[in-house]
Amino acid sequence: MDEEFTDDMMRLLMVIAAYTQEGHEENPIWVKELPLMAIIYQGIVKEVFRDYDYAPWSVAMLDGTREWLNISREGKDDLEDLLNLRMISILRVSTSQYGFVTAYRLTELGQQKVNEATESIRQEISSLIYHSCGGLYTVAMNGSDFSFRCDPCDFNEKVLIGDIEDIPYATKAYLPSFNFGWFGADKEKYSNKDREEE
Numbered sequence: 001m002d003e004e005f006t007d008d009m010m011r012l013l014m015v016i017a018a019y020t021q022e023g024h025e026e027n028p029i030w031v032k033e034l035p036l037m038a039i040i041y042q043g044i045v046k047e048v049f050r051d052y053d054y055a056p057w058s059v060a061m062l063d064g065t066r067e068w069l070n071i072s073r074e075g076k077d078d079l080e081d082l083l084n085l086r087m088i089s090i091l092r093v094s095t096s097q098y099g100f101v102t103a104y105r106l107t108e109l110g111q112q113k114v115n116e117a118t119e120s121i122r123q124e125i126s127s128l129i130y131h132s133c134g135g136l137y138t139v140a141m142n143g144s145d146f147s148f149r150c151d152p153c154d155f156n157e158k159v160l161i162g163d164i165e166d167i168p169y170a171t172k173a174y175l176p177s178f179n180f181g182w183f184g185a186d187k188e189k190y191s192n193k194d195r196e197e198e
């Protein structure tokens with residue numbers, strides 16, 4: 001199957017590259033999926049990702065709670081495509097403290113691909129994830145409150161990924177059938193409690 005390589009896939013690849021570039025073979029850095037989802041969301045809001053949209057999904061957080069977040073299905077699909085193209089690697093770690101964590105980094109092939117990015121795409125990604133001082137934003141998370149931070153500048157910009165307008169209660173019962181395993185495959189948590197509220 002031929003996978004088409006789109007500009008948005010290049011943008012996504014560049015984001016992952018930027019957040020994992022300091023890693024060495026012995027000590028690779030991986031970008032975790034929740035911060036990555038926040039960056040994708042902000043990229044949609046800032047019209048960097050042209051063909052992505054987002055919708056509210058109930059997401060398992062690192063502390064085991066659930067939050068409704070604006071998640072990009074197209075971004076998720078492109079992560080899968082980049083995996084199929086062997087341009088990124090996936091790491092799934094089960095930790096006692098945080099439950100199930102998924103993270104990504106580039107492969108050698110992905111690294112080569114990133115070097116082909118056009119100047120305009122480079123500039124778009126720079127404006128999205130780097131502060132004006134040249135520092136890469138860190139993604140701070142507190143419940144459903146996300147923000148881009150530049151600590152040396154004491155700069156903080158809210159990322160409204162948790163700003164849900166209409167929580168789709170009506171479709172809640174269908175969520176378990178949606179394969180969202182990369183947020184933690186926890187179908188059980190959609191228990192009868194949800195149904196009783198209806």
Ligand SMILES: [Zn+2]
Nearest residue numbers: 131133150153
């Ligand atoms: Zn700064």
